[in-house]
Amino acid sequence: MDDAISDVRVAPVAAEGSSRRHGVWGWLPGVLLLGAFTVFVVARFGEEKQFALMLKRARPEWLLCGAALQVLSYLVMAACWRLVLGMANVKPPWFRTAGLSVMKLSFDQLVPTAGIGGSVVVMKGLQSEGAPPRIATAALLVDMVSFYIAHAVAVVFAIVTLWLHAALHAAILGLATAFAVLACVVPFAILWLTRHGGWQPPKWARRIPGLTSLLDSISQVPPELVRNRGLLAKATACQLGVFVADALTLSCMLLAVGHPVGFPSVFAAFMLATLVMTLSIIPGGVGTFEATAVGTLSSLGVPVSVSLTAVLLLRGFTLWLPLPLGVVFLHRMLGMRLRDVMSRSRNESEDAPAASPQRSPA
Secondary structure, eight states: OHHHHHHHHHHHHHHHHHHHHHHHHHHHHHHHHHHHHHHHHHHHHTOHHHHHHHHHTOOHHHHHHHHHHHHHHHHHHHHHHHHHHHHTTOOOOHHHHHHHHHHHHHHHHHSOSTTHHHHHHHHHHHHHTTOOHHHHHHHHHHHHHHHHHHHHHHHHHHHHHHHHTTOOOHHHHHHHHHHHHHHHHHHHHHHHHTSSTTOOOOGGGGGSTTHHHHHHHHHTSOHHHHTOHHHHHHHHHHHHHHHHHHHHHHHHHHHHTTOOOOHHHHHHHHHHHHHHHHHOOSGGGTTHHHHHHHHHHHHTTOOHHHHHHHHHHHHIIIIITHHHHHHHHIIIIIOOOHHHHHHHHHHHHHHOOOOOOOOOOO
């Protein structure tokens, strides 16, 4: 009896330790890549003093403007969920839904399981605000469909911009093609699965662990919400608004270091970096996002040292600062602990092939 109790107690502790080690080691390749890339740029171009000087002399008014744009982006992301909740007469406070968007961004990066980590938080948060489980699921599905539609539109704009500047390379077209497949498959699969409510998952689905529960959840979603064209158009506009706010933040960072750049070029660089980050298996796209953004800006005529400084400042606002804020909001708003969410989301990702989009943490 004592041995059985001991096994029950030790197993969760071992699983928790394994989850923490996996999370820490998962960040290591990206951090090493980012460090190596930064050292290479500084050493290659011999501008380490200028790089440090630009960071030191960054104009605070543009930094504050960037911070304000990030707050706006979280409000716009919250508006995407509130569109669905509003149709079910659920109207949570703006502050709490914006806090959920910060938490989702944080855990999508801490637990790189195709967005499941953030979805656990959002589902619990929306339900705590009075949303029935099927409405909360509908909000996440609308979020996912609109994300891929908006991302596809933005990537097309980025490719056209690079083509006009004669900076379009074969590698970019290859990545865009890979993302185009994903951007088409995911929304069409969701819309097909939600073509009518109350349907039963096929028998073969029961043989795949976790798939039955996923399909059961989707089958309970009101199809009139997920397949509402007007709702999807508004949600897509919200997703595009988030991308624009993040790209404007990068513009502010370039202005902060004294090097204004046309917004189309900045938006193209940001979206290509976001595309690479979306397809990357590295948590938060650390290293890959920075290298892509700097490389694209450089091909458009921006000095490498300026690009790197601005991109690192951007990542401070859009990745590194939201991580601790998400942990604080998780505890204050939902009364949950980080290790509990990480353990639960990792277990769910192993059992179900579900996915929800990651909001691009630029």
